[in-house]
Amino acid sequence: MTLNRRIVLKGIGIAGVATVFGTGVGAANGPGKGVAPGEETIAEIADAAGFDLLLAAVDYIAETNPDSELVAGLLNDEQYTVFAPTDDAFTALLEAIELESFADIDEALGAGTVEAVVSYHVTTGRRASNSVVPPRGERRIETLLDGARFTVNAEGAITAVGNTATIVDADISASNGIIHVIDSVLLPLEL
Structure with a gap:
């Protein structure tokens, strides 16, 4: 990716990234169809789209746990779906818990909390x-966190253990998975 393309992608925001990559809710291959793999990795798309705090969290995990299976998986060819909180979502979380960094979170809530x-x-x-948002009712989503789950309803609202979020953009296709943008950091614990 060239620097000029990176600047353009950051400037147009995540909705524009969906347009650039020909994605968005139900857009890839029509409703009910799969989403074809993209050319760039999840990390490359997240970087280009300005998910700076999500990437900073992954970098923090890599620094504090070099053997992290999560980090290794996100950086190779394994297929994952990432519910990616915006930078505003991470900022709101840090403000709500009155902490300033990922290190502060692990210090206050225990090592490994960020991971x-x-x-x-x-x-x-x-x-x-189409396999995340059900046509009606709710669908359970199993996560990489030791079988922890959250649910998604037909409107794209997510109910997690500690809060709720909404899918604000979907089906951003990467070579190693799919990104669904959400407006809040999902919490697997009550704060």
Whole structure:
């Protein structure tokens, strides 16, 4: 990716990234169809789209746990679906818990908390919106956090253990998975 393309992608925001990659809710191959793999990895798309705090969390996990299976999986060819909180979502969380950094979170809530929270946003396999958002009722999503789950309803609202979120953009296809953008950091614990 060239620097100019990176600047353009950051400037147009995540909705524009969906347009650039020909994605968005139900757009890839029509309603009910799978989403074809993209050319860039989840990390490359997240970087280009300005998910700076999500990537900072993954970097923090890599620094504090070099053997992290989560980090290794996100950086190779394994297929994952990431429910990616926006930077505003991470900022709101840090403000709500009155902490300033990921290190502060692990210090206050216990080592490995940041990795647990990020793992709660990832599930194995390519899960397009048609396999995440049910036509009615709720669908359980199993996460990488030791079998922890959250539910998604027909409107794209997510109910987690410690809070709720909404899918604001879906089906951003990467070579190693799919990204669904959410407006809040999902918490696998009550604060």
